[in-house]
Amino acid sequence: MGFNRRDFIGASLAAASLAAAPWAAARTADRKLRILFLGGTGFLGPHTVRYALERGHELTLFNRGRTNNDLFPELETIIGNRDPDIDEGLDGLKGREWDAVIDTSGYVPRIVGASSELLADSVGQYLFVSTICQYDNWAEGGTGGTEARPRATLDDPTTEDVGSHYCALKAYCERAVDAAMPGRVTQIRPGLIVGPRDNTDRFSYWPVRVDRGGEVLAPGKPSDLTQYIDVRDLARFMVHCLEQGRADTYNVVRNPMPFGDLLGACLKTIDSDARLTWVPADFLAEHDLEAWRDIPAWADSDSALAGSLTWSADKALSAGLRISPVEDTIRDTLAWFKSLPQDRQQELRAGMSAEKEAAVLAAWHESRRARG
Ligand SMILES: NC(=O)c1ccc[n+]([C@@H]2O[C@H](COP(=O)([O-])OP(=O)(O)OC[C@H]3O[C@@H](n4cnc5c(N)ncnc54)[C@H](OP(=O)(O)O)[C@@H]3O)[C@@H](O)[C@H]2O)c1
Numbered sequence: 001m002g003f004n005r006r007d008f009i010g011a012s013l014a015a016a017s018l019a020a021a022p023w024a025a026a027r028t029a030d031r032k033l034r035i036l037f038l039g040g041t042g043f044l045g046p047h048t049v050r051y052a053l054e055r056g057h058e059l060t061l062f063n064r065g066r067t068n069n070d071l072f073p074e075l076e077t078i079i080g081n082r083d084p085d086i087d088e089g090l091d092g093l094k095g096r097e098w099d100a101v102i103d104t105s106g107y108v109p110r111i112v113g114a115s116s117e118l119l120a121d122s123v124g125q126y127l128f129v130s131t132i133c134q135y136d137n138w139a140e141g142g143t144g145g146t147e148a149r150p151r152a153t154l155d156d157p158t159t160e161d162v163g164s165h166y167c168a169l170k171a172y173c174e175r176a177v178d179a180a181m182p183g184r185v186t187q188i189r190p191g192l193i194v195g196p197r198d199n200t201d202r203f204s205y206w207p208v209r210v211d212r213g214g215e216v217l218a219p220g221k222p223s224d225l226t227q228y229i230d231v232r233d234l235a236r237f238m239v240h241c242l243e244q245g246r247a248d249t250y251n252v253v254r255n256p257m258p259f260g261d262l263l264g265a266c267l268k269t270i271d272s273d274a275r276l277t278w279v280p281a282d283f284l285a286e287h288d289l290e291a292w293r294d295i296p297a298w299a300d301s302d303s304a305l306a307g308s309l310t311w312s313a314d315k316a317l318s319a320g321l322r323i324s325p326v327e328d329t330i331r332d333t334l335a336w337f338k339s340l341p342q343d344r345q346q347e348l349r350a351g352m353s354a355e356k357e358a359a360v361l362a363a364w365h366e367s368r369r370a371r372g
Contacts, residue, residue, distance in 0.1 A: 028056035036098040039105030041068040048235040084114040100125040100242045107162045109172035116180035127186040133167035139308040147249045191253035195231040196336035202296035205351035207334040210266040210274040218276040219295045222260025227309040230329045237321045250316040265326045296350040
């Protein structure tokens with residue numbers, strides 16, 4: 001029996017009348033869902049698949065069979081390309097029914113439109129993973145920003161140049177899903193996703209750097225803000241939204257925390273001789289160190305980027321998002337990183353090089369001495 005539009009609306013109303021249930025990873029859900037996963041084998045996918053399985057749901061994956069294709073041999077995987085213009089495209093999904101679909105691999109509105117239109121009559125709920133940067137002027141205007149802020153627009157919304165327009169294209173992907181399945185869509189807008197399997201190292205840089213010990217260049221001032229979401233918390237919230245039939249839009253981030261608290265938690269959690277030297281933002285800029293390019297997960301609170309790390313997660317928290325202690329995220333991320341092959345560990349993919357850090361620290365101490 002399929003789970004159709006009417007069933008979905010009934011389940012949503014029932015869920016809405018309940019208080020957000022406390023969730024426990026070990027407990028199975030009251031109702032087993034059949035979930036289609038567009039993707040599932042990269043970073044966010046595996047965490048979400050595993051949690052959904054723990055909750056007792058039934059998963060079908062759809063992907064090209066190229067990325068980590070040995071991860072879930074026990075699951076049905078439909079091989080196909082989600083771009084309907086490539087090979088058989090989405091044909092493998094025709095004639096099937098699921099209660100819900102999770103889409104972690106959509107970047108181009110034409111392609112996301114194709115999957116949501118195709119699945120409109122055969123799935124009850126469409127959960128699309130968008131991004132916090134899909135807002136209009138997201139970087140400048142984040143402070144306390146809620147889901148009510150307008151989405152970004154493009155002069156040419158038909159562009160498929162994801163490299164140049166990743167954020168705004170996600171906004172158009174959201175619109176495409178909304179148009180295909182009005183009232184049955186969950187839009188998930190994560191900030192920086194961090195934790196085990198995050199191959200970008202944008203968060204890992206900090207625990208890894210503290211673990212390496214010695215004098216650590218700490219950027220700006222301790223009160224500058226950072227913001228992220230632990231991938232495990234995000235995965236649990238996504239499955240929770242399906243279980244509760246929540247057809248709504250959520251920023252999924254940890255509410256902003258001072259950068260000093262993040263580094264303080266690294267020092268507390270990791271056994272090393274690391275010590276912090278805070279170097280002001282203007283000195284960093286004079287020495288060609290840029291937020292994100294060289295200093296991940298940080299923005300100077302006086303810069304145009306500051307708002308990007310200050311979005312509000314209050315709505316998701318009210319809906320049941322749970323945030324893990326930062327110490328757990330730090331500990332688990334470092335343990336995962338240290339399990340990687342040695343050559344990979346030598347190549348941190350984010351953050352400044354050790355040589356650059358040492359040179360800027362030396363220049364900073366020299367400038368302090370010169371000033372007396
Ligand atoms: N990382 C962050 O900080 C961050 C922040 C905000 C939002 N996000 C969003 O979070 C999501 C994270 O995604 P993820 O990569 O971790 O998801 P994932 O589901 O773990 O991995 C991507 C999956 O998509 C499949 N795939 C890629 N191209 C495909 C195609 N043309 N047809 C069919 N399947 C295809 C891949 O398998 P095959 O290669 O085998 O096809 C893989 O299974 C993204 O939507 C991203 O925009 C990320």
